[in-house]
Amino acid sequence: MSGLASSKNAILFSQCQSLQNLTLALRVTQDLITLGNNGFSLQLNCYPQTNPQATYLGVPLEWFQYVIAVESDSLQWGIQYWSTVKGSGFNPSPNYVAFGSATSNQVPAGSVLKIALATDTNGNVTSATFGITDSKGKISSYTFTFPSNVLCAIYGFQVNLVGPPSGTHTCMFTAGAGTLTCTVSSGALSVQTTNTCGGPQILTGETSNAEYGDVTPASGSTVSQSLYVTSPFFIQSKLGDLVIDVQEASTKPGTPLDAYTQKTAGPGWNNQLWKFVTSSFEGYYVLQNPASGLVIDVQGDNTKPGTPLDAYTLKMVGSPPLVTNAENQLWSFIPSSVPGYYFIQSKLGDLVIDVQGASTKPGTLLDAYTKKTTSPAWDNQLWTFTDEHGDSATPPPPPPVIPPPK
DSSP: OOOEETTBOOOEESTTOOOOSOEEEEEEEEEEEEGGGOOEEEEEEEEEOBTTBOEETTEEEEEEEEEEEEETTEEEEEEEEEESSTTOSBOOSSOSEEEEEOGGGOBOTTOEEEEEEEEOTTOEEEEEEEEEEOTTSOEEEEEEEOOTTOOEEEEEEEEEEESOSSTTSBOOEEEEEEEEEEEOSSSOEEEOSSOOSOSOOOOOSOBOSEEEOOOBSSEESEEEEEEEEOOOEEEEETTSSEEEEEGGGOOSTTEEEEEEEOOOSTTGGGGGOBEEEEOSSTTOEEEEOTTTOOEEEEGGGOOSTTEEEEEEOOOEESOTTOOEEOGGGOEEEEEOSSTTOEEEEETTSSEEEEEGGGOOSTTEEEEEEEOOOSTTGGGGGOEEEEETTSOBOOOOOOOOOOOOOO
């Protein structure tokens, strides 16, 4: 796991060569929804070629932005070429113009957002196409063709899913996941760890709670990253106003987890907040406490029903290059027949997070127990997710079902 977030994603390049026909696609696997339907933007933030230096009207350029903004119930395309001299860059007129609709500033699962840069033989960007393919296959797009005096090459870029380019410039996603895929028609993309190409590498001013996984493969004409959101949330039991809690707000690895009365204000509630973190296994996630970095853990990798749960240091197992997450710290979220409630199931087997003895007493310990199959007996194993603002949070989808061999 990379820890890349918001406005600070990996910078990709092709050994400082001008990038040819760069395309970015975001395949949405979970509805992209922001708190208060504030909206957001998908930004392809690029660094202009320094050899030779890209210019506009004789002034050096230092940063290019190609943006799909989701705001005002619409999808808008936007382009900004920033110069070293304030006010001397290039912006189309009009700019940030709608090319599609986005009800409540949301993008549903199954949609694909795309930004495609066409280049000439010298790598100069000649046009930018912004588009969306919805879950039913309908395509809406717009292509902007650059004037002959604004033909510039780029050597590197980063992708950011952040707040809208107007208003607050920030957003909090309450749901969302997907895959970012970047492609060039020649050369190979890889992560640039040190700026060897020259020029500044400016970060976008917009922010969000989005995070990005590692770039895979390490080098190739097509590379991908997972995308997920990390709005901290309470995990509340169906038994009542009890949430998963790190006892005594301890940050010591091995501290027991219990079900405790939900606190109402920060920072006192920090020991009750959690976030999803992607793992090495599709459909399984780490549940991490943002304040301490500790994760929900089945003690001792034990598969015995009734094994206690604790907050423990994140573990990785195996030898490179096959390093993976430890299974006793991995969880999937299985929808129940009760709307909004889920079983939280361990990768160790058919064990789920359970309030011991179905007690409603604050401070009751949590364990990993065999999943129950009937109501109301299963109430002590059903959980819902609510962020600090009281809004429901949707967990990531469970692992795909693999059909048995025929």
